Amino acid sequence: MTRTFLTQNRSVFWFLLALGIFALIVTVLSDAAGNGMISTSFVKTLGKTLCLMLVAVAMDVVWGYTGILSLGHMAFFGLGGYMIGMWLMYARTEIIVTESLLAAAIPPTPQEIHDAIGTQIFGVVGSSEFPAIWIFAHSFWLQIAMVVLVPGLLALVFGWLAFRSRVTGVYLSILTQAMTLALSLYLFQNESGLRGNNGLSGLQNLPGLDDVPQATLSIAFFWASATALGLGYVLFAWVTSGKFGSVIRGIRDNESRVRFLGYHVEGYKLFVFTLTGIVAGIAGALYYPQAGIINPNEIAPIASIYLAVWVAIGGRGRLYGAALGAAFVSLLSSWFTSGAVPSVPLGFYTIQWTDWWLVLLGVSFVAVTLLAPKGIGGLFDLISTRHPTPARVGDFGPDTGARRTAEGEEEK
């Protein structure tokens, strides 16, 4: 089965090969290998980029394959980050607090430790009580389950409500924007229990691994992200190939026709929306420990719009296109916004790329949409023979007066 799957989906093989080679090269050149050609912070940037590629692949399945332009998938990404962040903060604070309390004359009770952790974490928002949503934060495995469950449930409930009312097209996009905006506004409040606009921080410090240098941790996360991307790619390639892929592409192109064939369109949309929501959550859970901090700004509506831009520039409807688009645009974006790009003095005005990058991105988005709708992924058609122009089959017309196939061949 694997063999037929790989032979039918060549891009999976090439993608995994390229990903593996890339991961090996980065590892060899990293600080962790003592080489130092690639700085630890750049390894983190690359690791984060791999997570963004994963969420872009998920976005491509929702948008490029199923035709649902969701502008809210970064909400799931952010929620995944928050969920892992809760455990990271709790567990690390627990270690620090326990150490300091052990120095006291009377050994602390578990309740005292718990309260002290609360004071440490929530002091910044003027509170020391643990909100109810932190109930599982002490347990790594429960919180890992939340990484999957929370984005999954949100996607399931939101999708169920939206799809059963047959909200489609631009209205659905607006609804998803509203969802991510509402979530981000809610999280901005201190009462939300996730430290308001401070967000969760210090996530790069893994509890109990203080002795392990960040160089090694960054490579570990880089590999974890690469593995997640590889697995996610295979998963989505499997989902979008075969009959399921045929049905969801049918839904994209003509929803009501699929319905008249007897397929429950809403069920398919809900399945795709939820599955990609969960994968986005997992990608977020890998991203934020590398970023070190998460705050409600991360799930502002603009984040999800960026996601759509990456997929559009990379090329909708092919998974590697979305992945390349995310990598290309996000790396270019961090380069431009880092200030490393020389300014362009025009005499009367100097173009500072930190300010003008968004304009450049906007222009290239419009240009890609108008001039090269296949995006970066379309470049692969130039070297591939996957979509050959079909050769003429049979004669030129139905009756004997029409030209024969052979006559057409002669003209070639």
Added chain:
Amino acid sequence: MKTLLEMSGVSVSFDGFKAINNLSFRIGEPELRAIIGPNGAGKTTFMDIITGKTRPDEGTVIYGEKSISLLKMSESQIAMAGVGRKFQKPTVFEAQTVRENLAMALKNKRGPFDVLLYRKTKRGAERIEELAEIIGLTDALPRVAGELSHGQKQWLEIGMLLAQDPRLLLVDEPAAGMTPAEREHTTDLLKRAAKKHAVVVVEHDMEFIRRLDCRVTVLCEGSVLAEGSLDHVTSNPQVIEVYLGR
């Protein structure tokens, strides 16, 4: 011949315009039935009601041995219950190959998990080959449906209808864009299907209907004007006035 579908007292209006007006209709299984009528007579709305696309304001639509009401079912449930439809304008999935189009229509479980875990079977492949043979698209199986000619798309859609293996086939203008030979072939196909199932054909072409040689229902302004053999209805003065006379 037992009744498969019975509509009674069905009315539907769009913004005050009565598209269907107290329509009653009954078809048995097996039976072949042709529906004719001038433009705006409500032929397409009639099909929309049966397939669940349009909800009537009043009336009942009863289907099958268990006399289930189609009005409470969604489009996909109705399709799964055995109602297949071929649209007036051929609507195939143009971005996909002929084989994929047929495979999607093939009678199988339709749930997302069933489809995700679906494995191609030999029987399914044979059925596709068989259907392709019937609709004359064997060579075109690996081709993208968007490349097909209008007539071939019509054939593909008929193939998709047959692949669903429905009990009630609603066929809207099957002969449009076909050569005379192809029309004959279509007639044969429909007649063959009507030996086992219920087939409703909406058509404008009188010659085509004459070849079908079946009971004809004349629709006008949303209700049945006349019903009977073609010769019977064409001699009806009212029919001549609203439809044939012009």
